[in-house]
Amino acid sequence: MTGVPILFVDQDLLVIDKPAGLLSLPDGYDQSLQHVKSVFTQDFGELWIVHRLDRDTSGVMVLARNAEAHKSLNSQFESRKVNKIYTALVIGRPEWEQKSLDLPLRINVGRRHRTAVDLDRGKEAITHVTVTERLFDYCLVEAKPETGRRHQIRAHLATEGYPIACDGLYGNQFNILQSDVNIDREGDTNPTEPVMNRIALHARSIEFFHPSFRHLLNFEAPLPADVLHLLKLLRP
Secondary structure, three states: OOOOOEEEEOOOEEEEEEOOOOEOOOOOOOOOOOEHHHHHHHHHOOOEEOOOOOOOOEEEEEEEOOHHHHHHHHHHHHOOOOEEEEEEEEEOOOOOOEEEEEOOEEEEEOOOOEEEEOOOOOEOOEEEEEEEEEEOOEEEEEEEEOOOOOOHHHHHHHHHOOOEOOOOOOOOOOOEEHHHOOOOOOOOOOOOOEEEOOOOEEEEEEEEEOOOOOOEEEEEOOOOHHHHHHHHHHOO
């Protein structure tokens, strides 16, 4: 995979707009699959992964270019000084406009290794969710995770009854076809063609302090083409 957009680079940081389909880390079974470090190491040297995005989640991802920057960024994540905002398209129409989901999570539950709410053994997990647009049987939401548990946003939204579109692990929908949305438009000729076949989740922005200079940084990644196309079809 080539042409991954670079949002920022200096002696300490590499900030990218990770496309859906690119792994954050090497695959444990197939070492030949491209991942973030394999794409950028040749040009930028050794890189440290600061946080992960799921393979089919797109958006802003930060890498450290030295051990000191990695330590600083890890400390900011652990002390909750990093602010992240995600955009997600969920199935359903919540009655609320804003809600804080404070539900402890436990990872690697069951044969599918999902993250699940566990009031007794789960770790603290908080996600603040705001509905930004209502689109027929879907809603566009903004999710701000206060903690950083694996699959936190996906598990919280699914538990609340509003799984993310095309999230087959936490819901029953694996893709959205043209026949599932408004196709009465010129040029829409194939109702069985998928308009979205990956989880509709995008890491829109991240804010943190520069590891060396300590000034506040904020990076944003625009919605990718597949999400924009789906929203165009869903909007009246």
